[in-house]
Amino acid sequence: MPRVRPFNALPLIAMAVALGLSIVLMSTDAEADSPPKRIAASNWTVAETLVALGVTPYAVSDIPNYDKWVQAPPIPDSTLDIGLRNEPNLELLAQNPPDLLMTSALFSRDNARLERLMPVEMIDNFYTDQPFFDATLAMTRKVAELTHRQPQAEALIADTERVLERAAQALKDSSTPLYVVQFSDAQHVRVFGQGNMIGTLFSRTGLTNAWTGPTNAWGYASIPITRLAERPEARIVIIKPYPRGVGEELKDNQIWQHLPSVRQGRVSFIDPVWPYGGLISLQRLARSLVDVSTTSPAGVESAS
Amino acid sequence: MMLRAQTPAWFAICLALLALVLGYATLETQFADLSGHWWQAIVSPDDDQIRQIVMHYAFVPRLLVALLGGASLALAGCLMQQVLRNPLASPATLGVTSGAQLALVIATLWAPSWMLAGREWIALIGGIVATLLVFALSWKRRLAPMVVVLSGMVVSLYFSAINSALLLFHQESLSGLFIWGSGALAQDNWHDTQFLLLRLGIVMMLALLLLRPLSLLDLEEEGAKSLGISLRKLRFAGLGLGIFMTACVVSAIGLIGFIGLASPAIARLSGARTLPQRLFWSMILGALLLVVTDLAVQQLTPFTAALLPTGAMTAALGAPLLLWLLPRLKVSGSRPTPSTGLTLPRQSRPQRRLWMLAGLTVLACVLALVVGFMLDGHSAYPSLAGPNDLTLIVDWRLPRVVTAAAAGLMLAIAGTLLQRMTGNPMASPEVLGISAGVAIGVITLMLLPLGIVPLSGSITGFCGAVVALLVLIVCNRRSGFAPERLLLTGIAISSLLDAMRAIVLASEDPRAQQLLSWLGGSTYYASLTSTAWIVVIAIVLVALALPLQRWLTLLPLGAPTAKALGMDVDRSRLLLLALVALLTVAATLVIGPLSFIGLMAPHMARLMGFHGARHQLIGAGLLGMLVMVTADWLGRNLFFPYQLPAGLIAALIGGVYFMWGLRRL
Numbered sequence: 001m002p003r004v005r006p007f008n009a010l011p012l013i014a015m016a017v018a019l020g021l022s023i024v025l026m027s028t029d030a031e032a033d034s035p036p037k038r039i040a041a042s043n044w045t046v047a048e049t050l051v052a053l054g055v056t057p058y059a060v061s062d063i064p065n066y067d068k069w070v071q072a073p074p075i076p077d078s079t080l081d082i083g084l085r086n087e088p089n090l091e092l093l094a095q096n097p098p099d100l101l102m103t104s105a106l107f108s109r110d111n112a113r114l115e116r117l118m119p120v121e122m123i124d125n126f127y128t129d130q131p132f133f134d135a136t137l138a139m140t141r142k143v144a145e146l147t148h149r150q151p152q153a154e155a156l157i158a159d160t161e162r163v164l165e166r167a168a169q170a171l172k173d174s175s176t177p178l179y180v181v182q183f184s185d186a187q188h189v190r191v192f193g194q195g196n197m198i199g200t201l202f203s204r205t206g207l208t209n210a211w212t213g214p215t216n217a218w219g220y221a222s223i224p225i226t227r228l229a230e231r232p233e234a235r236i237v238i239i240k241p242y243p244r245g246v247g248e249e250l251k252d253n254q255i256w257q258h259l260p261s262v263r264q265g266r267v268s269f270i271d272p273v274w275p276y277g278g279l280i281s282l283q284r285l286a287r288s289l290v291d292v293s294t295t296s297p298a299g300v301e302s303a304s
Numbered sequence: 305m306m307l308r309a310q311t312p313a314w315f316a317i318c319l320a321l322l323a324l325v326l327g328y329a330t331l332e333t334q335f336a337d338l339s340g341h342w343w344q345a346i347v348s349p350d351d352d353q354i355r356q357i358v359m360h361y362a363f364v365p366r367l368l369v370a371l372l373g374g375a376s377l378a379l380a381g382c383l384m385q386q387v388l389r390n391p392l393a394s395p396a397t398l399g400v401t402s403g404a405q406l407a408l409v410i411a412t413l414w415a416p417s418w419m420l421a422g423r424e425w426i427a428l429i430g431g432i433v434a435t436l437l438v439f440a441l442s443w444k445r446r447l448a449p450m451v452v453v454l455s456g457m458v459v460s461l462y463f464s465a466i467n468s469a470l471l472l473f474h475q476e477s478l479s480g481l482f483i484w485g486s487g488a489l490a491q492d493n494w495h496d497t498q499f500l501l502l503r504l505g506i507v508m509m510l511a512l513l514l515l516r517p518l519s520l521l522d523l524e525e526e527g528a529k530s531l532g533i534s535l536r537k538l539r540f541a542g543l544g545l546g547i548f549m550t551a552c553v554v555s556a557i558g559l560i561g562f563i564g565l566a567s568p569a570i571a572r573l574s575g576a577r578t579l580p581q582r583l584f585w586s587m588i589l590g591a592l593l594l595v596v597t598d599l600a601v602q603q604l605t606p607f608t609a610a611l612l613p614t615g616a617m618t619a620a621l622g623a624p625l626l627l628w629l630l631p632r633l634k635v636s637g638s639r640p641t642p643s644t645g646l647t648l649p650r651q652s653r654p655q656r657r658l659w660m661l662a663g664l665t666v667l668a669c670v671l672a673l674v675v676g677f678m679l680d681g682h683s684a685y686p687s688l689a690g691p692n693d694l695t696l697i698v699d700w701r702l703p704r705v706v707t708a709a710a711a712g713l714m715l716a717i718a719g720t721l722l723q724r725m726t727g728n729p730m731a732s733p734e735v736l737g738i739s740a741g742v743a744i745g746v747i748t749l750m751l752l753p754l755g756i757v758p759l760s761g762s763i764t765g766f767c768g769a770v771v772a773l774l775v776l777i778v779c780n781r782r783s784g785f786a787p788e789r790l791l792l793t794g795i796a797i798s799s800l801l802d803a804m805r806a807i808v809l810a811s812e813d814p815r816a817q818q819l820l821s822w823l824g825g826s827t828y829y830a831s832l833t834s835t836a837w838i839v840v841i842a843i844v845l846v847a848l849a850l851p852l853q854r855w856l857t858l859l860p861l862g863a864p865t866a867k868a869l870g871m872d873v874d875r876s877r878l879l880l881l882a883l884v885a886l887l888t889v890a891a892t893l894v895i896g897p898l899s900f901i902g903l904m905a906p907h908m909a910r911l912m913g914f915h916g917a918r919h920q921l922i923g924a925g926l927l928g929m930l931v932m933v934t935a936d937w938l939g940r941n942l943f944f945p946y947q948l949p950a951g952l953i954a955a956l957i958g959g960v961y962f963m964w965g966l967r968r969l
Contacts, residue, residue: 009824018868043721050462058820062946080682081945082681082945083944083945083946083947084946084947086818086821087821087826087828087947089944089945089946089947090700090828091676091677091696091700091940091942092677092679092684092945094695094700095678095679095684095693095696095698096485096679096793106818111427111518113831116699117699153394183480184483185480185481185483185484186492187483187488187490187491187492188480188488188490189351189612214608214711215606221608221610222483222610222611222810223611224362224488224490224611225492226358226490229355229357229358230352232354235720239490243478244414245412247481250519252492252495253492253493254357254361254493255357255358255361255362255491255880256492257490257495258351258354258357258361259355
């Protein structure tokens with residue numbers, strides 16, 4: 001009779017310890033039965049979400065460029081690089097196939113072939129019929145479901161909602177329309193509109209987008225900077241980094257120098273952020289836009 | 305006296321009227337708010353009025369730059385065509401533009417501080433290097449026209465291959481160069497206008513000085529020589545001027561397709577005969593063509609989310625024009641016969657060399673299967689695969705190796721057929737435009753709205769090839785598929801592909817990278833099934849090609865000789881053309897349109913001493929396989945786990961060998 005109790009308690013204790021360890025260490029080793037342990041992601045947005053949910057991905061595409069364009073959250077050092085996003089290295093994956101490969105809609109041409117190697121899930125927050133924010137929530141939940149991280153996902157979503165609400169609160173009096181742009185060269189910018197996280201932020205807060213023209217499937221338009229004069233009262237928000245040489249060339253660019261926004265000092269710079277990314281990127285962008293719009297118009301920052 | 309040549313004037317007046325209408329429409333639609341202040345905005349804009357600033361610093365300089373750029377390119381093209389006595393010569397076909405582009409890409413990536421010193425000088429250096437390379441390659445042949453153009457195309461392909469490889473790895477950092485590379489004419493000050501005006505003025509002065517001796521080139525070479533002209537110096541000077549002009553345009557406003565090739569052709573077609581007439585009308589027409597295109601593009605921009613780059617649009621609009629002009633174009637006849645001089649002493653025992661080549665090919669295939677990177681813990685190291693890795697080899701390496709080999713074989717055979725059939729050393733599936741047709745089909749599918757059925761790429765690709773083939777046949781049937789005409793048709797089709805490629809890249813569509821990889825000739829998507837298909841197709845088509853050696857022996861002797869020997873020249877040409885098309889379609893669908901192999905393998909075979917039709921076919925086929933397999937292996941392993949397309953690497957390996965061989969000629 002007294003023997004029974006320790007026999008019953010042991011697994012419980014072990015489970016508790018394992019659970020505690022897994023939460024503390026945020027390691028991928030959760031309970032033995034369930035979620036796929038080694039996950040490969042060929043899509044930066046999914047990789048970002050995985051790391052945000054506390055999963056250490058087994059492999060991610062093009063990590064050096066991720067560090068440059070997405071930046072946060074950082075990919076753990078132990079994660080394997082599997083090459084370009086559009087062409088994950090199959091020889092490499094085949095040698096020790098992950099338990100799951102999460103691909104993007106862009107790279108879904110031959111999923112059937114990949115299925116022979118490992119389970120493949122196409123997860124993307126573009127190419128859906130939902131608006132960007134809903135699609136991103138769905139993407140996050142899908143990733144969470146596949147990795148058994150639903151509580152972390154709900155926490156992340158709640159966190160994001162809080163950030164958005166705070167942003168909406170902070171921005172409710174802002175009346176200046178914004179152009180959110182990334183420079184392509186000294187004469188052309190990508191200007192962001194509906195259909196990505198910039199569009200989401202504009203619809204969730206009091207901000208107005210100065211760009212109302214057509215956009216492509218990723219929610220931006222490539223335009224010459226002359227068109228930034230169409231709303232003279234707007235503030236121009238530039239997502240860093242500048243392409244090489246642009247900073248110098250802009251000094252000589254008569255159109256840029258004469259843009260009303262530039263002449264009147266309504267130009268701001270924000271840190272690199274992946275505009276097609278997940279909730280972490282969205283939070284970072286929201287904070288950046290709040291910073292930019294609430295600090296007093298402080299003249300043109302020198303950019304280089 | 306020039307106005308007496310009625311037809312160019314008539315054409316020019318039409319273009320000028322069109323330009324006026326479009327220009328007025330642009331003013332009315334985009335600067336309506338400045339109505340009545342147009343002149344004031346142009347001359348002395350109000351600093352506080354951004355609309356006037358845009359008019360003064362963007363619209364007007366853009367107009368002038370388009371006029372100057374068009375005229376400059378036409379001048380360059382006209383000079384090059386006169387000097388080389390070849391209607392196919394143009395800044396693009398001589399490698400100048402790709403040299404300039406590569407120099408700028410390299411400077412942007414590794415020496416950004418140089419860019420601040422002036423991108424025009426970097427472009428100029430690139431253009432000069434490309435040209436020096438072309439000159440070096442053709443120097444021993446005394447800059448003979450065909451050799452120069454051949455060298456130019458090789459250098460051009462080589463530089464574009466390096467360029468594409470760099471773009472694949474650095475797409476995000478280089479997006480600005482995509483825009484520049486496609487010739488967006490957007491201006492933001494008057495620097496470019498002044499820059500071009502000064503350069504054009506200088507070059508025109510120098511061209512006027514050279515006018516008389518250059519005109520004498522219209523006589524046959526012997527005649528010119530007997531008048532005491534140093535042909536080499538004259539060519540050097542004329543080409544040098546053309547190159548300098550091109551480099552200036554490229555550095556200022558990017559790559560503008562087609563104008564340099566087409567304007568002189570149109571001028572000559574519509575009745576400009578003497579060199580002064582041709583120069584004058586080419587420049588007028590070039591300027592008007594570019595300005596009309598640019599104004600049309602500006603009319604369209606408010607309606608799209610993508611950039612419509614003018615340089616690429618000229619090529620897109622120009623290609624149909626060139627096709628329409630082709631039946632009216634007088635090439636051939638008195639032009640120097642192309643195949644002269646590209647012969648080497650016969651190899652005494654080609655059989656043994658063939659066996660060696662075959663052995664080498666087999667060895668390369670085996671090594672490509674066995675040697676690779678193996679995962680060990682968290683990193684991969686190069687090592688040999690053992691028997692345990694059989695599934696890895698069969699599933700993931702075999703399809704790529706075999707596909708590369710099959711594609712190389714088919715392209716090499718297609719190139720050999722084409723070169724022997726046309727007696728033209730520049731012929732290749734790429735030059736013929738069939739692979740471009742396939743690519744156009746595939747890109748068209750990409751440009752259509754998203755959410756695509758995965759299979760349909762091959763269907764549209766095939767349709768594209770069929771259309772290209774039909775165009776080839778329709779445009780060339782009356783001339784009996786004369787070589788030069790065929791090549792011109794091919795160039796027109798290819799320029800359409802270049803235009804579409806540039807437009808897609810400039811639109812900054814994230815799918816562009818995928819496109820770039822396919823265009824570079826990647827075996828990534830090869831599967832066991834597709835490989836099986838391609839092998840069967842390759843074997844059938846090659847089996848069809850091998851018995852045709854009698855035709856292939858006779859055709860290079862020229863149509864009259866072949867006819868005299870009892871051959872139905874037209875029918876055999878049509879049949880060979882169909883075979884070439886099939887080979888190209890099959891190869892292009894799996895490996896992309898980069899068919900450098902088709903141009904090079906036959907030459908390499910000849911450099912190795914395989915002269916008989918049969919030996920050349922087999923030798924070229926083996927070489928095609930060898931180079932492609934090696935290239936695929938390098939592409940997979942050089943930057944593991946990052947992969948480069950096999951076609952690119954093949955161009956890089958083959959290019960070096962080819963240039964070395966060319967220099968020996």
